[in-house]
Every structure is written in structure tokens, then in C-alpha cells.
Amino acid sequence: MTKIGLIYSRVRFEEKLLIEALNKRGIDHELIDDREIIFNLTHNGYEGRGNVVQPEHFRQFDVVLDRAMEFTRGLYALEILNSWGIKTVNRAEVVATCGDKLLTTAMLSRHNVPSPVTQIAFTPEAALEAIEQMGYPVVLKPVIGSWGRLISKVNDREAAEALLEHKSVLGHYLHEIFYLQEYIKKPGRDIRIIMLGDEIVSAIYRSSEHWVTNTARGASSAPCPVDSALEKIARAAARAVGGGFLAIDVIEHAERGYLINEINPTPEFRGSETATGADIPNRIIDYLIRIAKDRA
Amino acid sequence: MFAQTISTSQTTAECPECAGSVNFSGKTMKGEIVTCPDCGAELEVTAVNPIALELAPKEEEDWGE
Structure with missing residues (x-):
């Protein structure tokens, strides 16, 4: 009998359906709130208590499904589980990619x-040059992010200059990795x-x-x-x-x-x-x- | 430790933002996100039996699918 672990952040429509389906089929499972868990990463004699989880806890699962909403959290949880030899969907390297x-x-x-023509630049100056070469409009995307957030269609040089300046003061170093794509x-x-x-x-x-x-x-x-x-x-x-x-x-x-x-x-x-x-x-x-x- | 319960009895709870009444169908899970019909606030079900509601956390940059 398969036992499934499910890491989640919020119970969205999707998680609710999954949990209902697991219950309906009588499949043994455990829900793991990514906000509460503490991973005993090194597990070399240190026990911990409460929410501290040992590899053995996860070894009871035949597979763990990651439904974390925060990419970074989900990725690191999977990295830990994979390092412990736990099967996960998806595998950490797939999520990292x-x-x-x-x-x-x-x-x-x-x-x-095949994918759209994509250029990468590391400074606003190089990004502007890439945009000018590609021709307007160009799509500027953050390398990390979802739900269409912070994706911009750059229609002309003035917009490009303004956007690149804004991106470079946003504060997070990943915003200075300029991912530029042809507009299709x-x-x-x-x-x-x-x-x-x-x-x-x-x-x-x-x-x-x-x-x-x-x-x-x-x-x-x-x-x-x-x-x-x-x-x-x-x-x-x-x-x-x-x-x-x-x-x-x-x-x-x-x-x-x-x-x-x-x-x-x-x-x-x-x-x-x-x-x-x-x-x-x-x-x-x-x-x-x-x-x-x-x-x- | 990470148990999740389903509430089957309670049908309404008070919105922590506007004190409006939020309705539940009877199958409510801890961790679920609901929207207050009065003020539109996104609320998280932080406990069931009885249902407790808190303002849902603000979306962060690496949230998504």
C-alpha cells in the first residue's frame, strides 16, 4: 500500500481536490505544512523535538508530492528530501530548472x-543594446516568478530605459538578470x-x-x-x-x-x-x- | 504533528477585517483560502472546529506554480 506525503503552503482548489481524492480512494497520506516543518538536515545524533523532522519520518512515504506555493521553499524542501533518498514529484533538479x-x-x-528568441544581459546597458538589436516590442521577464507577474512588454526606447532603471533599483539581485524575449x-x-x-x-x-x-x-x-x-x-x-x-x-x-x-x-x-x-x-x-x- | 482536520458543522465565521459573515459549505480544511463576500479580503482558515480566520499572507515574489 502506497503512502504519500504532501507538502503544501495553502489548501487551494487543487490541494482540496487532491486531498478529497486521496481520502476517497483510502490512500494513506500525510499533509505537511511548509510553514511549520523543521528539517533535521544533518541528522547526526541531534534529535530535536516538536516539528523537527528526521529522515526516518519521510522514509515512511513511498513518494512525496510538492505543492508549496513558494518556489524557493519548495525547491529547498525537495533538495533536502532528495538528499535523504526520498522520492519526490517533482525531483529537485526539475523544479530548479x-x-x-x-x-x-x-x-x-x-x-x-523550439522556444522564442531569448537574449540574456547582466547590466541595464547591455540589456538596452540587446533590446535595440531585437527591435520593438520586446518582452522583459523576471527569471523567477509566476502568474504573469512583473512581465513587461517594452514598446519603445523610452519605455526600455525607464523599465531597466526601475528593475535595477528593485533591490533583488535577480532583477539584474535581464531575460529578454521576442514579442510573439x-x-x-x-x-x-x-x-x-x-x-x-x-x-x-x-x-x-x-x-x-x-x-x-x-x-x-x-x-x-x-x-x-x-x-x-x-x-x-x-x-x-x-x-x-x-x-x-x-x-x-x-x-x-x-x-x-x-x-x-x-x-x-x-x-x-x-x-x-x-x-x-x-x-x-x-x-x-x-x-x-x-x-x- | 501536521494533522489536518475537516470541519463539518460550522457554517459561518466572522471576517477579521470587516466583521462580515463568511459562509462555509461544511467541508472546510485548515490552510484553505477564502474571500470575504463583504470586503473582499483574502482570508486563511487557520483552524477548524471552531473555524478561525486570519488575513492571508501577502503574495511574495517567488509565489506561483
Whole structure:
């Protein structure tokens, strides 16, 4: 009988469905609040008490699912668990790659998976030069972040100068890693694919009047038919970053076909579930059971 | 230690921001986020039996999916 650990920050729609499905199927599980836990990282004789957790506690789980909402917290929790030899979905290295847009694009590029033209610069001056060479408009994104937050479409030189200056005073050193992408005229939508390993669980169009088509930003969703080209690129993208439970965002380019925009390592799936009727929570649980059995 | 309980009886709780009445369906979990229908504040269920509500933490830069 599989026992599952579930690390969470908040019980969102997704976590509620997962917990309900686990209860319904009578699968033994434990919920771990990432705000309360204390990891005994070195576990070399020090015991601790209360919320201090030893590797043995986690060894009772056949697999641990990470649903932390804070990327950094989730990543470090997974790093610790993987160092203890605990199987996790996703693996820490996959989350490290997918949680960072630069690393994601680098991995996609390394594996010849098509993505939008992307330039990286480390100073506002170099970024401005890159933008001028690419031509306006250009999309400027933070390497870390989600839900379409702090993504800017730079329409002209004046906007570029202002944005780059603002970014450089934001305070966090990661804001001085300038991730610049060609602006692609999407047909008012993008595609969100939920993958479990090599399997496509759902595919939806996310449509919006706004150029940012995140459902977190109010985009609406509808089922998207999966043709062989889409299936192929989704699978290649998932494999390029190491695979797992992933949400892959795809842009349709008029001439170049499908391009991988980004990959999310702790997917929200409310829009996907509602639009397609796919039983995503139970598919996730099936996948976890499979991983618990298979992966060494 | 990290147990999570589901509240099945209580149907309303008071919003800590505006004292408005927040309704629950009967399946409420600790850690769930609800929105106050009166003032729109995002609230976190910090305990069940009885239900306790606190203002949900502000979104941080590395939050997401």
C-alpha cells in the first residue's frame, strides 16, 4: 500500500481536490505544512523535538508530492528530501530548472526544443543594446516568478530605459538578470498542457484580450485539440527538463509553429480541469503510485 | 504533528477585517483560502472546529506554480 506525503503552503482548489481524492480512494497520506516543518538536515545524533523532522519520518512515504506555493521553499524542501533518498514529484533538479526561466530556456535550447528568441544581459546597458538589436516590442521577464507577474512588454526606447532603471533599483539581485524575449503576436491565446511523465493529461487554450494570457490574470480556458506536432513538442519539452508533473505553456507562431514559452513545476490545474473535464487529481495520484513503484 | 482536520458543522465565521459573515459549505480544511463576500479580503482558515480566520499572507515574489 502506497503512502504519500504532501507538502503544501495553502489548501487551494487543487490541494482540496487532491486531498478529497486521496481520502476517497483510502490512500494513506500525510499533509505537511511548509510553514511549520523543521528539517533535521544533518541528522547526526541531534534529535530535536516538536516539528523537527528526521529522515526516518519521510522514509515512511513511498513518494512525496510538492505543492508549496513558494518556489524557493519548495525547491529547498525537495533538495533536502532528495538528499535523504526520498522520492519526490517533482525531483529537485526539475523544479530548479523549471522555476527559473533562464535555466528552462537553456535546457530547451540544449535539447533542440523550439522556444522564442531569448537574449540574456547582466547590466541595464547591455540589456538596452540587446533590446535595440531585437527591435520593438520586446518582452522583459523576471527569471523567477509566476502568474504573469512583473512581465513587461517594452514598446519603445523610452519605455526600455525607464523599465531597466526601475528593475535595477528593485533591490533583488535577480532583477539584474535581464531575460529578454521576442514579442510573439499570439492569436489572443496560448496553450497550457498538463503532463504526467510522457502522458498529456489535458490541453487547453487560454484566451485573453490582454497579451498576458495567464488564467491567474483572468484568461478564459477552452479545450485544445492535441495534434501530433503539439504532442511531440510537449513530450520533448517535458523530457528536456527532466520530466514529471508539469504544466507546459506553448505559443502558436504563425510561421514557426509551436514554441515552448515556459514550464511550471507545481501546476495549478483548475482551468484545465474545468475546461476538459479530465480527472486530474486522480491522474496525479495514479502517477504518484507509479513513481512510488518504479523510480529507484 | 501536521494533522489536518475537516470541519463539518460550522457554517459561518466572522471576517477579521470587516466583521462580515463568511459562509462555509461544511467541508472546510485548515490552510484553505477564502474571500470575504463583504470586503473582499483574502482570508486563511487557520483552524477548524471552531473555524478561525486570519488575513492571508501577502503574495511574495517567488509565489506561483
